[in-house]
Each structure stands twice: as C-alpha cells, then as structure tokens.
Amino acid sequence: xxxxxxxxxxxxxxxxxxxxxxxxxxxxxxxxxxxxxxxxxxxxxxxxxxxxxxxxxxxxxxxxxxxxxxxxxxxxxxxxxxxxxxxxxxxxxxxxxxxxxxxxxxxxxxxxxxxxxxxxxxxxxxxxxxxxxxxxxxxxxxxxxxxxxxxxxxxxxxxxxxxxxxxxxxxxxxxxxxxxxxxxxxxxxxxxxxxxxxxxxxxxxxxxxxxxxxxxxxxxxxxxxxxxxxxxxxxxxxxxxxxxxxxxxxxxxxxxxxxxxxxxxxxxxxxxxxxxxxxxx
Numbered sequence: 001x002x003x004x005x006x007x008x009x010x011x012x013x014x015x016x017x018x019x020x021x022x023x024x025x026x027x028x029x030x031x032x033x034x035x036x037x038x039x040x041x042x043x044x045x046x047x048x049x050x051x052x053x054x055x056x057x058x059x060x061x062x063x064x065x066x067x068x069x070x071x072x073x074x075x076x077x078x079x080x081x082x083x084x085x086x087x088x089x090x091x092x093x094x095x096x097x098x099x100x101x102x103x104x105x106x107x108x109x110x111x112x113x114x115x116x117x118x119x120x121x122x123x124x125x126x127x128x129x130x131x132x133x134x135x136x137x138x139x140x141x142x143x144x145x146x147x148x149x150x151x152x153x154x155x156x157x158x159x160x161x162x163x164x165x166x167x168x169x170x171x172x173x174x175x176x177x178x179x180x181x182x183x184x185x186x187x188x189x190x191x192x193x194x195x196x197x198x199x200x201x202x203x204x205x206x207x208x209x210x211x212x213x214x215x216x217x218x219x220x221x222x223x224x225x226x227x228x229x230x231x232x233x234x235x236x237x238x239x240x241x242x243x244x245x246x247x248x249x250x251x252x253x254x255x256x257x258x259x260x261x262x263x264x265x266x267x268x269x270x271x272x273x274x275x276x277x278x279x280x281x
Contacts, residue, residue, distance in 0.1 A: 159189050167201065175205045196222060196229025203238060212242040233259055233268035240275065253281050 166181030182198045182205075189195060203218035219239035223232055236259050243252035256279075259272040 159185065159192060159194070162188070163194050163198065166198070170201055170205060175209060179205050196226035196231045199226065200229075200231035200235050203235060207238055207242060210245075212245045215239070215242045216246075233263040233266045236263075237268040237271055240272065249279070253279065256281070 162181065162185050166178050166185055169175075169178035169181060179202060182202050185192075185198050186195060199218060199222045203215050203222060206212075206214035206218060216239055219235040219242070222229065222235040223239075226232065236255055240252045240255035240259070243249070243255060253276070256272040256276050259266075259268050260276070263269050
C-alpha cells in the first residue's frame with residue numbers, strides 16, 4: 001500500500017512539469033498560429049487592396065484613354081466643321097459675286113432697254129407722212145447680210161424723218177449713205193436736240209468700219225460741241241475703245257475713268273468699269 005502511494009506521488013511529481021510544459025507549448029503554438037493567421041490575414045488584406053487598387057487604376061487608365069479618344073474624335077469633327085464652314089464661306093462669297101454680276105448685268109440690260117427705247121421713240125416720231133410737196137424715190141438696197149431692202153428716199157422737210165432715215169441706213173449697214181444723211185441733218189439742224197445723236201452715230205459709222213482715229217475725232221466733237229448731250233457717256237465709251245484699238249492704252253484708261261467718275265448709273269458706267277477691270281486698272 002505504501003509502495004503504491006510512493007509510485008503515485010512520483011507519477012504526480014512527474015506529471016506536473018509535463019503538464020506545465022505541454023500547456024506552455026500549446027500556448028506558444030496558439031500564439032504562433034495566431035500571429036501566422038494575423039500575417040496571413042494581413043497579406044490577404046493587402047493582396048485584396050492591391051488587387052482592388054490595381055483594378056481601380058486600370059479603370060482610371062481606361063477612362064483617361066476613352067476621354068483622349070473622345071477628344072481626338074471631337075478635334076477631328078471640329079476640323080471637319082471648320083472645313084465645312086470655310087467651304088460655306090467660299091460658296092457664299094461666290095454667290096455674292098454672282099449676285100453682284102447678275103445685278104450689274106440687269107442694270108446694263110435696263111440701261112440698254114432705255115437706250116433702245118429712246119431710239120424707238122425717235123423712229124416712231126419719224127414715221128409721219130412726208131410733208132406736202134416732198135418727192136419720194138424708191139431706192140433698192142441691200143442689208144449687211146445681203147437681204148434685199150427697199151428704202152423710200154425723200155427730199156425730207158421733216159427733221160425727224162431725216163434723222164430716222166439716216167438711222168435706218170446705218171442699221172442696215174449702208175454706212176456711206178447713212179453718213180451723208182446724218183451730215184445733211186447736222187447741216188440743217190446743228191442745234192437740234194437730236195444733233196448730238198447724229199454726231200454719235202457718225203462716230204459709230206467710223207468705228208464699225210474700223211476707222212478708229214476717225215471715230216475718236218467724231219466722239220471728241222460730240223463731247224466738245226454737246227457736253228450736256230445724252231450721248232456723251234456712250235461717245236466717251238466708244239472713244240476709249242477706239243483708243244485701245246489703236247494702241248493708246250493711257251488715253252483709253254483716262255477716258256474710261258472719266259466715265260466712271262462723271263457718269264455713274266449709266267450703261268457706259270457699267271461697261272467702263274468692266275473694261276478697266278479687264279485691263280487691270
């Protein structure tokens with residue numbers, strides 16, 4: 001019985017240090033495991049955060065790239081819009097020039113119609129029956145293009161009829177006969193309201209026959225003798241053309257500029273401006 005107690009005591013004395021050791025070892029093991037778990041959790045957390053940050057960085061980078069692409073696209077669209085606007089501006093400017101040209105052409109047409117209207121009025125006045133006692137002779141003639149024409153030549157006592165007859169001869173290319181009749185008109189009616197017109201048509205006769213120096217002489221006579229005549233602007237214009245045809249550019253330019261400065265709104269004004277532009281003036 002005693003021996004058993006001794007054995008039991010010895011076993012208890014041995015067991016106590018073992019228990020203490022095992023307890024300590026277990027605690028150490030738990031502590032190390034806890035630290036390891038903490039480290040692992042920290043690593044996992046950091047990894048997760050790193051992953052999250054990496055994804056966020058990629059998203060930001062992608063967003064920046066998208067913005068850059070949009071900016072490039074917008075710049076391209078703006079460049080295209082600029083080109084379109086410039087194209088519209090060019091077309092607008094071209095349309096303005098076309099409108100101005102058309103307006104100028106319309107002004108010329110109106111002026112020409114007015115000019116023709118004046119001549120028609122004169123011709124209508126000249127269609128009166130010849131005065132009593134006036135002799136009439138049928139004179140066969142041909143127009144410039146060879147068509148047969150019968151002209152009734154009168155010993156005119158009516159100035160309008162004489163003027164109309166001279167003008168009809170001019171229109172049909174019978175320049176010599178027309179010249180004679182216009183000179184006859186001027187000899188009889190040097191101060192008539194149609195006298196400046198007669199001188200103008202004499203100048204046109206010379207111009208039509210390419211006698212440009214003779215034309216200049218007559219148009220100068222028109223300007224000097226009838227400065228207030230309605231044919232002066234047209235006479236100056238044909239004078240300028242005549243100067244150009246005989247190589248006197250300086251005189252032609254001076255005459256054209258005189259028309260532009262002194263006769264705005266006339267048919268001659270529009271044609272003079274065009275001629276100056278074509279001459280680089």
